[in-house]
Amino acid sequence: MRxxxxxxxxxxxxxxxxxxxxALVSAILDGQLAQDEPIPSTRKMAKTLSVSRNTVVLxxxxxxxxxxxxxxxxxxxxxxxxxxxxxxxxQNRRHxxxxxxxxxxxxxxxxxxxxxxxxxxxxxxxxxxxYPFIYGQVDHTLxxxxxxxxxxxxxxxxRWLGHWTNDTWAHDDPLLVEQIRRRILPRRGIMASDDEILxxxxxxxxxxxxASLMVSGETRVTMEEPxxxxxxxxxxxxxxxxTLAPVDSGGVVLSDAFDNCDVAFVTPSHQFxxxxxxxxxRRLELLRLASKRDFVxxxxxxxxxxxxxNEPCPALKSLDDGCRVIYVGSLSKxxxxxxxxxxxxxxxxxxxxxxxxxxxxxxxxxxxNQRTAALFLSLGHHDTLIRRLHKAYRQRWEIxxxxxxxxxxxxxxxxxxxxxxxxxxxxxxxxxxxxxDQARREGVLIEPGRIHFGQRPRPRHFFRLGFSSIPEDKxxxxxxxxxxxxxxxxxxx
Amino acid sequence: MRxxxxxxxxxxxxxxxxxxxxALVSAILDGQLAQDEPIPSTRKMAKTLSVSRNTVVLxxxxxxxxxxxxxxxxxxxxxxxxxxxxxxxxQNRRHxxxxxxxxxxxxxxxxxxxxxxxxxxxxxxxxxxxYPFIYGQVDHTLxxxxxxxxxxxxxxxxRWLGHWTNDTWAHDDPLLVEQIRRRILPRRGIMASDDEILxxxxxxxxxxxxASLMVSGETRVTMEEPxxxxxxxxxxxxxxxxTLAPVDSGGVVLSDAFDNCDVAFVTPSHQFxxxxxxxxxRRLELLRLASKRDFVxxxxxxxxxxxxxNEPCPALKSLDDGCRVIYVGSLSKxxxxxxxxxxxxxxxxxxxxxxxxxxxxxxxxxxxNQRTAALFLSLGHHDTLIRRLHKAYRQRWEIxxxxxxxxxxxxxxxxxxxxxxxxxxxxxxxxxxxxxDQARREGVLIEPGRIHFGQRPRPRHFFRLGFSSIPEDKxxxxxxxxxxxxxxxxxxx
Numbered sequence: 001m002r003x004x005x006x007x008x009x010x011x012x013x014x015x016x017x018x019x020x021x022x023a024l025v026s027a028i029l030d031g032q033l034a035q036d037e038p039i040p041s042t043r044k045m046a047k048t049l050s051v052s053r054n055t056v057v058l059x060x061x062x063x064x065x066x067x068x069x070x071x072x073x074x075x076x077x078x079x080x081x082x083x084x085x086x087x088x089x090x091q092n093r094r095h096x097x098x099x100x101x102x103x104x105x106x107x108x109x110x111x112x113x114x115x116x117x118x119x120x121x122x123x124x125x126x127x128x129x130x131y132p133f134i135y136g137q138v139d140h141t142l143x144x145x146x147x148x149x150x151x152x153x154x155x156x157x158x159r160w161l162g163h164w165t166n167d168t169w170a171h172d173d174p175l176l177v178e179q180i181r182r183r184i185l186p187r188r189g190i191m192a193s194d195d196e197i198l199x200x201x202x203x204x205x206x207x208x209x210x211a212s213l214m215v216s217g218e219t220r221v222t223m224e225e226p227x228x229x230x231x232x233x234x235x236x237x238x239x240x241x242x243t244l245a246p247v248d249s250g251g252v253v254l255s256d257a258f259d260n261c262d263v264a265f266v267t268p269s270h271q272f273x274x275x276x277x278x279x280x281x282r283r284l285e286l287l288r289l290a291s292k293r294d295f296v297x298x299x300x301x302x303x304x305x306x307x308x309x310n311e312p313c314p315a316l317k318s319l320d321d322g323c324r325v326i327y328v329g330s331l332s333k334x335x336x337x338x339x340x341x342x343x344x345x346x347x348x349x350x351x352x353x354x355x356x357x358x359x360x361x362x363x364x365x366x367x368x369n370q371r372t373a374a375l376f377l378s379l380g381h382h383d384t385l386i387r388r389l390h391k392a393y394r395q396r397w398e399i400x401x402x403x404x405x406x407x408x409x410x411x412x413x414x415x416x417x418x419x420x421x422x423x424x425x426x427x428x429x430x431x432x433x434x435x436x437d438q439a440r441r442e443g444v445l446i447e448p449g450r451i452h453f454g455q456r457p458r459p460r461h462f463f464r465l466g467f468s469s470i471p472e473d474k475x476x477x478x479x480x481x482x483x484x485x486x487x488x489x490x491x492x493x
Numbered sequence: 494m495r496x497x498x499x500x501x502x503x504x505x506x507x508x509x510x511x512x513x514x515x516a517l518v519s520a521i522l523d524g525q526l527a528q529d530e531p532i533p534s535t536r537k538m539a540k541t542l543s544v545s546r547n548t549v550v551l552x553x554x555x556x557x558x559x560x561x562x563x564x565x566x567x568x569x570x571x572x573x574x575x576x577x578x579x580x581x582x583x584q585n586r587r588h589x590x591x592x593x594x595x596x597x598x599x600x601x602x603x604x605x606x607x608x609x610x611x612x613x614x615x616x617x618x619x620x621x622x623x624y625p626f627i628y629g630q631v632d633h634t635l636x637x638x639x640x641x642x643x644x645x646x647x648x649x650x651x652r653w654l655g656h657w658t659n660d661t662w663a664h665d666d667p668l669l670v671e672q673i674r675r676r677i678l679p680r681r682g683i684m685a686s687d688d689e690i691l692x693x694x695x696x697x698x699x700x701x702x703x704a705s706l707m708v709s710g711e712t713r714v715t716m717e718e719p720x721x722x723x724x725x726x727x728x729x730x731x732x733x734x735x736t737l738a739p740v741d742s743g744g745v746v747l748s749d750a751f752d753n754c755d756v757a758f759v760t761p762s763h764q765f766x767x768x769x770x771x772x773x774x775r776r777l778e779l780l781r782l783a784s785k786r787d788f789v790x791x792x793x794x795x796x797x798x799x800x801x802x803n804e805p806c807p808a809l810k811s812l813d814d815g816c817r818v819i820y821v822g823s824l825s826k827x828x829x830x831x832x833x834x835x836x837x838x839x840x841x842x843x844x845x846x847x848x849x850x851x852x853x854x855x856x857x858x859x860x861x862n863q864r865t866a867a868l869f870l871s872l873g874h875h876d877t878l879i880r881r882l883h884k885a886y887r888q889r890w891e892i893x894x895x896x897x898x899x900x901x902x903x904x905x906x907x908x909x910x911x912x913x914x915x916x917x918x919x920x921x922x923x924x925x926x927x928x929x930d931q932a933r934r935e936g937v938l939i940e941p942g943r944i945h946f947g948q949r950p951r952p953r954h955f956f957r958l959g960f961s962s963i964p965e966d967k968x969x970x971x972x973x974x975x976x977x978x979x980x981x982x983x984x985x986x
Contacts, residue, residue, distance in 0.1 A: 014647060014868075018647070018872065021872055021873070022871050022872055022873075025871070025872060025873030025876075026871070028873075029676060029873065029876060030675065063873075066873060066874070066877040067877065067880065068873060068877075082880070102784050102814075102815035102817075103815055103816045103817070103840070104787065104789050104815075104816070104817055106840055106842045106843045106846075107842060107846075109707060109755070109789065110706050110707060110843075110846055111705075111706065111707065111708065111709040111712070112705075112706065112850075113846060114706075114846055114849035114850040114852075114853060115845045115846045115848070115849035117849065119849075119852070120662075121662075122662070124661065124664065127655050136660055137658075137659055137660065138658055138659075140654045140655065140658060143654070143658065145649075145651060145654065148649070149646065149649050152645060152646075152649060152861075153642065153645075153646070154507060154508075154511070156638075156641070156642050156645060158638060161633045161636070161638065162620050162633060163831075164829075164831050165630075165631055165633060165636065165829035165830070165831045165832075166630055166631075166829070166830060166831050167629055167630065167825065167830030167831060168617065168831065169613075169614075169615070171617060182523065183522060201694065201854075201855040201856075202855065202856060204853070204854075204855070204856060205854060205855045205856075208853055208854045208855070212604075212605075213603050213604065213605065213607075214602055214603060214604065215604065216604035219604070230852075230853060233853055234853050237850075237853070262602070291595050294597065296597055296602065321595075322595035322596055322597075323596045323597070324595075324596070324597055332660065336657075336658035336659070337658070337659060337660030338656075338657050338658050338659050338660060338661065338859065338860035338861065339658075339859055339860075339861065340855060340856060340857070340858070340859045347596070347599055349599045349600060350599045350603075352608045353599075353600075353603060353606060353607055353608045355608070356607035356608035356610065356612075357605075357607040357730075359607075359612070359723075360607060360697070360701055360723060360726055360727050360730070361694075361697075361698060361701045361854065362694040362695065362697070362698045362701070362833060362855060363694075363695055363697060363698075363833060364833070365833070365859075366694075366831065366832055366833045366858075366859055366862055367831035367832075368645075368831065368832065368862070369859055369861070369862065375507075378515050378518070378519070379511065379514055379515055379518060380514070380515075380518030380521075380522065380556075380559065380561060381559070383518075383522060384559040384560065384561075387560065387575070
């Protein structure tokens with residue numbers, strides 16, 4: 001066997017045994033090892049790779065069991081002829097796309113061009129930065145990994161096999177729905193029945209479903225400015241009539257932007273991205289207005305579990321007697337964003353339609369993840385995690401506030417809700433995009449705020465500093481560095 | 494403590510220790526146990542529940558660690574005051590939806606009403622039927638559960654924590670993309686680069702994305718009749734111009750239904766639901782026609798891994814020099830449908846737009862599942878599983894064929910591709926819906942075929958018999974029962 005077929009990387013993520021198996025399977029299936037080709041003995045392979053012979057024996061045993069190898073007495077291991085029962089079909093054709101004159105013009109065929117929309121773009125390698133003031137990721141040191149893995153193990157158990165492997169068409173995991181109804185919604189002041197709850201692939205999937213159901217070319221949508229750019233993009237695909245309503249210290253201003261409106265999108269608990277909490281008076285006035293002007297409200301309560309500063313303020317939905325509010329929540333901010341689990345609460349006629357649309361779009365959220373999350377919630381791990389996050393976030397929130405007051409004196413007051421970020425308004429001359437570029441080179445990751453504005457021209461002097469992923473002891477130094485750079489930019493201007 | 498707080502169900506899915514924890518957490522968080530309330534000693538609790546004391550000790554220890562309980566010396570266990578730091582907010586308001594005159598008319602507000610579409614409906618409890626000739630579920634006895642769990646465990650490992658917990662916005666797991674490119678596509682004769690592949694939430698999500706990008710009110714779509722009703726429903730939400738093309742023994746007939754067409758949807762390998770394989774001549778003619786009439790083709794290769802009867806026939810996409818074919822595949826048929834993982838292969842300009850739209854719709858498939866599937870593929874478990882499925886399906890396919898010839902002599906020939914179902918045309922007088930009702934009462938689950946037709950009136954004498962989930966030794970008896978019922982219906986008519 002050629003030497004190059006098995007390489008062992010000792011710093012790899014998987015075990016040595018797994019690596020040996022993967023390399024051999026790969027060589028067999030890719031046709032690099034022919035049928036009946038002899039494989040080195042376990043002794044020789046162990047020596048070549050400098051690994052223990054047991055490791056090799058176990059890897060070979062698995063391959064024997066699965067029919068990739070056969071053992072012949074006194075002769076050793078060979079590639080099984082069964083392993084190649086279905087030879088690869090590759091014809092080595094390659095689309096000569098650029099040369100072929102017949103290719104259809106794809107872009108002209110499309111009814112929309114979402115890739116042309118501007119969107120938040122963040123470095124995938126944010127974890128390699130020393131000062132990652134990034135928003136929307138979790139701090140891995142706070143996550144109860146062992147408990148999550150234990151729930152995942154239980155959820156994948158043989159007894160539940162029938163549940164998690166099946167296509168359940170339009171249905172959700174009843175255990176997860178129950179946990180959301182009993183554990184999560186009451187903390188937001190919301191009572192709902194099971195048929196008023198729909199599990200979604202993250203909160204954003206809920207917003208996409210709602211926009212698809214309620215917004216077409218004629219629909220007039222009002223949303224906050226600055227606001228969540230993904231939502232602006234979603235609405236932008238469906239209608240040209242998106243009106244922007246400014247935000248002040250009491251939340252979104254109930255301006256004439258709401259005069260002609262079918263659907264309003266708001267983030268009352270913790271305005272996105274300014275972190276302002278909408279006052280109770282404003283909330284009641286918004287509900288009165290919705291009834292008077294006959295519009296409906298989508299409430300995105302995206303950070304509902306990070307209210308650690310004041311008494312938790314109930315959701316707008318909890319004040320809504322008229323059923324005009326659709327509530328959207330996320331499990332991503334406390335569990336982890338890569339999981340993609342969220343939910344919506346709405347009158348059951350609407351949930352019924354949204355469920356049918358979700359069936360066509362994705363059927364349902366993966367059942368193994370729904371069950372794992374349900375167990376995690378029911379065993380109290382989620383509550384334990386929230387307490388841990390509150391403690392850590394509160395500390396960071398205070399350290400951030402102090403550092404900002406000391407080093408960046410122009411910044412706004414602390415967000416009163418808590419949350420996981422500060423929204424910073426710099427001097428009018430500040431160019432946050434240039435600051436982002438410079439800071440990034442020095443290991444500081446910030447988020448320019450321009451993308452969150454829908455108006456033109458967009459203000460360039462805002463930025464956001466997340467603190468859900470940055471260690472406490474890095475905060476002060478990071479802000480100090482940033483302050484120096486802002487000062488330099490100011491002097492250059 | 495009141496006795497009713499902890500109930501142990503010995504036949505439950507979770508361990509006794511987990512059940513004790515769950516019951517106590519639930520009582521604490523729901524406010525049934527007040528702060529500082531004493532909890533029975535481990536000895537007493539063990540006795541009350543008739544479980545070993547160790548079980549109780551371990552459950553209590555977990556609750557101590559997580560701050561739900563505190564232990565006081567010489568006094569025992571109490572509910573911790575920290576556990577209730579954030580009291581539930583419930584206001585016990587209930588939407589008086591039906592009484593309130595102000596509620597908005599939801600249905601009139603919606604731009605579409607997907608819940609009004611007719612769709613496939615299958616009993617969720619199909620596993621409790623003795624003869625489940627159901628389509629599209631997996632046989633749990635064939636699934637390599639231990640290997641999947643091992644991959645899941647590795648995917649959730651600490652070293653990969655940064656990967657699977659993160660929101661990766663629009664990106665896919667590069668390991669899974671690589672496995673699809675190297676392992677799956679070559680078997681279908683397709684060579685693609687990474688930027689021509691997009692991971693989706695099941696094949697249906699790929700179809701929804703494509704319809705959203707390419708189909709609007711003016712777009713003319715042609716699809717097979719009978720055909721996949723979910724796809725007909727998806728197109729039906731976007732355009733009124735859906736034309737149906739009949740299917741014969743060579744696949745979809747290239748009738749005048751393709752004369753005025755922008756997008757064609759076909760299932761060449763294994764027509765859905767008739768199981769016919771499109772002939773090579775028909776495939777080449779379809780490609781010529783697409784170029785001549787300037788339409789594009791969506792190829793749904795939904796059962797590509799179940800071709801165990803003849804030499805595998807390469808995908809239509811592999812013959813496509815002009816880049817007119819978009820290929821859609823699924824991992825659900827071989828892994829498990831509840832996982833919701835699929836993919837599409839298309840020119841990279843189109844993938845770029847589809848990726849941007851997927852970002853708005855769901856962001857990405859859950860990262861833990863992407864990584865688990867990638868490991869499962871790379872370690873050869875998927876190939877082992879396919880060999881196992883082929884063997885089992887081939888056996889069932891033969892037994893089914895024999896039983897049908899013997900007991901239901903009117904049925905069509907065996908599908909030549911293999912697959913996981915037989916499409917049965919009954920006598921013209923047969924009412925398959927009535928047969929379904931009667932058969933269900935006798936423990937036989939079949940699928941009436943009416944739903945797969947778009948024409949009106951829809952033929953009622955077709956039905957489908959899946960064999961991916963029914964044990965071999967049940968097939969003959971099930972078909973015999975069915976034959977008796979068909980005979981009875983025939984005589985009654």
